[in-house]
Amino acid sequence: MTNSSILTTTLQAVMAKAIDAAGGWQGFDAFMALALYQPDLGYYANDSQKFGRMPAVARMGDGAQGGGSDFVTAPELSPHFGRTLARQVAQALQASGTDEVWEFGAGSGALAQQLLDALGGQVARYTIVDLSSVLRERQRTRLAAHAGKVHWASELPDRMRGVVLGNEVLDAMPVKLLARLNGAWYERGVAMHEGRFTYADSPTELRPPLEVAGMHDYVTEIHLQAEGFIRTLADRLESGAVFLLDYGFPEQEYYHPQRSMGTVMCHRAHLADADPLADVGEKDITAHVNFTGIALAGQDAGLEVLGYTSQGRFLLNCGLLEGLDSGIDAASLARRVMVQKLVNEHEMGELFKVIAFGAKGRPVWKPLGFSAGDRLHTL
Numbered sequence: 001m002t003n004s005s006i007l008t009t010t011l012q013a014v015m016a017k018a019i020d021a022a023g024g025w026q027g028f029d030a031f032m033a034l035a036l037y038q039p040d041l042g043y044y045a046n047d048s049q050k051f052g053r054m055p056a057v058a059r060m061g062d063g064a065q066g067g068g069s070d071f072v073t074a075p076e077l078s079p080h081f082g083r084t085l086a087r088q089v090a091q092a093l094q095a096s097g098t099d100e101v102w103e104f105g106a107g108s109g110a111l112a113q114q115l116l117d118a119l120g121g122q123v124a125r126y127t128i129v130d131l132s133s134v135l136r137e138r139q140r141t142r143l144a145a146h147a148g149k150v151h152w153a154s155e156l157p158d159r160m161r162g163v164v165l166g167n168e169v170l171d172a173m174p175v176k177l178l179a180r181l182n183g184a185w186y187e188r189g190v191a192m193h194e195g196r197f198t199y200a201d202s203p204t205e206l207r208p209p210l211e212v213a214g215m216h217d218y219v220t221e222i223h224l225q226a227e228g229f230i231r232t233l234a235d236r237l238e239s240g241a242v243f244l245l246d247y248g249f250p251e252q253e254y255y256h257p258q259r260s261m262g263t264v265m266c267h268r269a270h271l272a273d274a275d276p277l278a279d280v281g282e283k284d285i286t287a288h289v290n291f292t293g294i295a296l297a298g299q300d301a302g303l304e305v306l307g308y309t310s311q312g313r314f315l316l317n318c319g320l321l322e323g324l325d326s327g328i329d330a331a332s333l334a335r336r337v338m339v340q341k342l343v344n345e346h347e348m349g350e351l352f353k354v355i356a357f358g359a360k361g362r363p364v365w366k367p368l369g370f371s372a373g374d375r376l377h378t379l
């Protein structure tokens with residue numbers, strides 16, 4: 001057996017036991033939480049590489065995959081992502097009179113490194129909150145040069161100040177699956193059948209936030225954990241701002257009648273598939289973000305929504321392209337191709353969005369990233 005199949009078999013056994021303990025059925029959110037975060041075994045808790053630009057190379061002869069990454073995020077793609085975001089963070093630190101940054105889900109530590117290098121003395125303390133202890137160790141190694149400033153927190157303090165950041169964190173938070181079948185709504189969960197995971201539906205009072213037109217069969221997600229996370233931030237952040245970057249859409253688009261298969265996706269070796277029940281622990285499981293739900297959760301809890309736009313527009317507003325024109329050697333060309341991927345509409349520029357909040361009861365200000373093309377009215 002390869003290391004990865006031992007991992008999957010062991011994790012499967014843990015998850016099967018959890019389903020059994022829950023009476024033979026577990027909501028998809030509980031299943032996703034174990035598949036991603038079960039200590040040592042879940043996708044984010046095991047020691048596979050995960051982030052990077054290149055998939056694994058098949059080993060000669062046996063065709064088995066070893067090492068290699070599964071997907072690329074913006075800070076992994078180009079250091080210009082963090083350098084550009086740093087301009088927004090600098091403005092936010094100044095506007096809110098703070099010198100602290102909080103990053104949720106820091107992955108390999110790439111964004112933290114880019115921000116700390118760019119912001120220098122403007123940041124006195126950089127705190128990372130990440131569920132994965134394996135990733136916390138990688139971050140510690142990568143950020144050794146900034147060791148005096150970087151701290152890790154396993155839970156949020158009652159009161160916090162600073163600029164809060166999360167790149168592709170909301171999409172990694174477990175979602176509930178809902179299925180409309182023959183006009184009736186069910187919560188879609190996971191059961192065991194002949195030793196394998198299988199979907200099983202249970203009648204529910206839960207509904208998507210918007211009525212989905214039509215009577216056709218329809219599968220979608222609701223994001224109770226991500227919205228709870230925003231409410232917690234609203235409660236604890238006494239001064240500062242929050243910037244969240246991720247893929248997703250406003251709810252009119254999210255719950256469009258034609259999006260009848262939902263948005264849950266898996267990523268492994270830079271390929272996407274739609275079967276989270278297979279090969280648990282070996283691939284990432286994600287769902288797109290409903291940005292209307294995130295905005296409403298924040299607003300209802302007292303946060304001020306400061307802006308919402310596409311990642312492309314946000315980064316251009318923050319000056320992504322400034323200074324990129326100098327020199328036309330091969331290295332700078334390759335670098336510019338990566339930068340373009342961050343903003344091109346058919347790559348990360350349009351599907352990825354940025355939403356920002358200001359702390360409860362604090363003066364409203366206009367972040368640089370929304371200076372042109374703010375789409376708050378679309379939420």
Ligand SMILES: C[S@@+](CC[C@H](N)C(=O)[O-])C[C@H]1O[C@@H](n2cnc3c(N)ncnc32)[C@H](O)[C@@H]1O
Binds near residue numbers: 044105129135166172
């Ligand atoms: C898709 S990765 C993104 C990593 C990194 N931000 C990047 O852009 O490369 C998701 C990250 O979020 C972390 N994560 C998920 N849920 C979290 C939560 N509730 N609190 C903190 N970190 C979380 C995961 O452990 C992982 O590091």
